[in-house]
Structure formats: structure tokens, C-alpha cells
Amino acid sequence: MSEDLAGQVAAVRAFNRFYTNVIGLVHGMYLDMPYSLTEARLLYEMARRDVTRVADLRRALDIDAGYLSRVLGRFEADGLVTRQRSAADARRQDVALTSAGLAAAAELDARSDSQVGELLAGVDRPRVLTAMREITDLLSADGADARPRARTVVLRPPAPGDLGWVLQRHGAVYAAEYGWNSEFEAYVARIIAEYLTDSDPRRTAGWVAELDGVPAGFVCCVPEDDSTARLRLLLVESWARGLGIGGRLVDEVLRFARQAGCERIVLSTVSVLASARRIYQRAGFTLVREQPEHSYGHDLMAEDWARSLS
Known part of the structure; x- marks a missing residue:
């Protein structure tokens, strides 16, 4: 050596x-x-x-x-x-x-999330996550001179337990990145409960995005009225961003809503979510209303976006 x-x-x-x-x-x-x-x-x-x-x-x-x-x-x-x-x-x-x-697996998940959350608190998270992705790519390549392996993204329907993950990740991600309080988690829980109890399979669907076999994102489509669909709960994990996953999830919602016979689709967001707004703009949504509100412990600018499906 x-x-x-x-x-x-x-x-x-x-x-x-x-x-x-x-x-x-x-x-x-x-x-x-x-x-x-x-x-x-x-x-x-x-x-x-x-x-x-x-x-x-x-x-x-x-x-x-x-x-x-x-x-x-x-x-x-x-x-x-x-x-x-x-x-x-x-x-x-x-x-x-x-x-x-x-229950044991859920407790391990919760403890692991808490441990890693504490580890990331107070450090330059983007640098740490970028370094981790770089190490993963390089050590996964076939040979020292090989290019990093292609990332595999798969969209699939939610399996049992996935919506619990969706709730947990929304609460954790938005608390870490925007400082939102438990009001947001309660809001997401209500949406998930409605999705589970009032869903019409002809007009309601959800998709989990897996990156290399690991859940990395989610979105769902629900009916707003007889001719309008609503996009809800778009989420992409920070470590999986920059790979087009958000755009693919939104495109899947648009495809499903058209197939369900909807003429229009709407969504609600807030102005601080800049990355999500760019995805919506690229998908053809336009801002139709904005209004200041105090939610999740912060003063925010609430926004409604819409686009035609014809």
C-alpha cells in the first residue's frame, strides 16, 4: 500500500x-x-x-x-x-x-428522526446533505472512474402506512425549514383524514415518489366540485430535490385530473414556498388570489393558483 x-x-x-x-x-x-x-x-x-x-x-x-x-x-x-x-x-x-x-418500527423511526434532527440543528444542512449525496453517488458507481449511477424515480399509489409518513414528514420538514408550528401538522392531518374517508376513486388519488426505493415525495388530487380538481400536499424531501420529482408529481396530478373529466384544477399555497411556486408556474398554473394571513405561527401571504385542463 x-x-x-x-x-x-x-x-x-x-x-x-x-x-x-x-x-x-x-x-x-x-x-x-x-x-x-x-x-x-x-x-x-x-x-x-x-x-x-x-x-x-x-x-x-x-x-x-x-x-x-x-x-x-x-x-x-x-x-x-x-x-x-x-x-x-x-x-x-x-x-x-x-x-x-x-409499533417497535415506528418508535425506531421516531427516535431516528429526532436524533438526526438534533444532529442537523445548527449546522449548514445543504452542505452536509450535498456531501452525503456526493459520497453515496461516488461509492455507488461501478469502478473508480465510473460516473455516478442513474437515480431511479418511481411514482406509486400510497401503501398502508404511507400516509402516516406523509403526515410526519410534512410536520418535520416544514418545522425545520420554515419554523411552522403544530397548527400546520394538524392542518395536514385533516386533509389526510378527508382523503381517507371521503375519497371517490374516480376523482381522488395520491402518489408516493420513491427515489432509489426510498420514499422521497408525495402529492394527491381530490375533487373540488363537479368540474374542478384540487392538488394537495405536494412534498419533496430536501435530499431529493433538484431531480425533477416535484414536476413529475404535479404532471401526474394533471394527467389524472384530465382523465377524470375535470375542466379545471386549483391549489392553495403561500408565497414563501418559492420552489413549489416555480413548479406550479412551469406546469401552467397562474396566481388568481393572494391574501395576508397569520398561520402556523407566522405572518404569511396565502395564495390560490389555478389552470385550465382543456
Whole structure:
């Protein structure tokens, strides 16, 4: 090993020691819960779907089959998961979280969000996130001279649990970026409740945007009146911005609203959300009304936007 490479290896190892200490991995258990990091990651993966193939878990985490079997056995003994042979293929074993398992995964998510939120408080977040994306891209490339891998964006309907994520991320993102208080989270909760209870599948739909398999954005379309649709809850995670995800979500809403026979579409926002306003403008929306209001702990300029679908 050359002297230069040895120094670079030492620098990477020093960073690894620093970061694992920052997020508490040297303590043995993760986030002060009775799970290792690998076990916490398994709970995370299983919480994202109703039923998971054990073989998919093994591939996703590149984990030893025997070790995975032992962990799942302990989870089963603790009442966190159920395991059974697939009805479609007896050679395949499927696993699903119980209500206790879902609660454990949700608690891990909440603690992780809180830990990372505290970590990012008071630092230059754009620089940190850009550096993380750069590291991810470079280490994911095929070979030292390869270009960063292409990012895969998929739009899909919300799965069970996704709307809880939508609520949590709206509350966390807007609090972190704009200082909005819990009134905004309550507002989003009401919209989600209406979406779930009053939805007409012919005129109501939502889409989760996944970036490389990770939820990164959301939007939904609901009826305003017999001929008008309303776009609601557009969100793109800060780490996924700049890739056109917001525009794709809005385009999907427009396509759906046209297919549903709507003649017009409207939305409401506030002037401080500059990035979202640019997306709406590019999609053909125009500002039709603005009015000052005090909401979410701040003086804001409320705006209504609209466009024809003909």
C-alpha cells in the first residue's frame, strides 16, 4: 500500500469512527432500544410492506442466511413478526410484522428522526446533505472512474402506512425549514383524514415518489366540485430535490385530473414556498388570489393558483 493510499485509508477509518460515535453505534444497542443496527434495519424494511419475502430481506441487506434466520426467530419469540410458507410457492418463506412489530418500527423511526434532527440543528444542512449525496453517488458507481449511477424515480399509489409518513414528514420538514408550528401538522392531518374517508376513486388519488426505493415525495388530487380538481400536499424531501420529482408529481396530478373529466384544477399555497411556486408556474398554473394571513405561527401571504385542463 502506497503512503498516499495509506493516509487516505486512515482518513476514511477516522471518519467511520467519528460518525458511528455520533449516532451511538458503539453503545451496542441502537437508539437506546433493545435492537442492534442490523435488527433495526430489518424492522425498517419489513415495516414498508405488508408481507416480505425472507429472500428479499437477505438480498437487500446482504445478510448471512443463518444469522437472518436467528434474528427472525427471536423476533417471532418476542411477538414482533409472524412467519409462514408462501401460499404461491412452498419453497418461499414470508414474514410480516405484528402490531407490536409495527409499533417497535415506528418508535425506531421516531427516535431516528429526532436524533438526526438534533444532529442537523445548527449546522449548514445543504452542505452536509450535498456531501452525503456526493459520497453515496461516488461509492455507488461501478469502478473508480465510473460516473455516478442513474437515480431511479418511481411514482406509486400510497401503501398502508404511507400516509402516516406523509403526515410526519410534512410536520418535520416544514418545522425545520420554515419554523411552522403544530397548527400546520394538524392542518395536514385533516386533509389526510378527508382523503381517507371521503375519497371517490374516480376523482381522488395520491402518489408516493420513491427515489432509489426510498420514499422521497408525495402529492394527491381530490375533487373540488363537479368540474374542478384540487392538488394537495405536494412534498419533496430536501435530499431529493433538484431531480425533477416535484414536476413529475404535479404532471401526474394533471394527467389524472384530465382523465377524470375535470375542466379545471386549483391549489392553495403561500408565497414563501418559492420552489413549489416555480413548479406550479412551469406546469401552467397562474396566481388568481393572494391574501395576508397569520398561520402556523407566522405572518404569511396565502395564495390560490389555478389552470385550465382543456
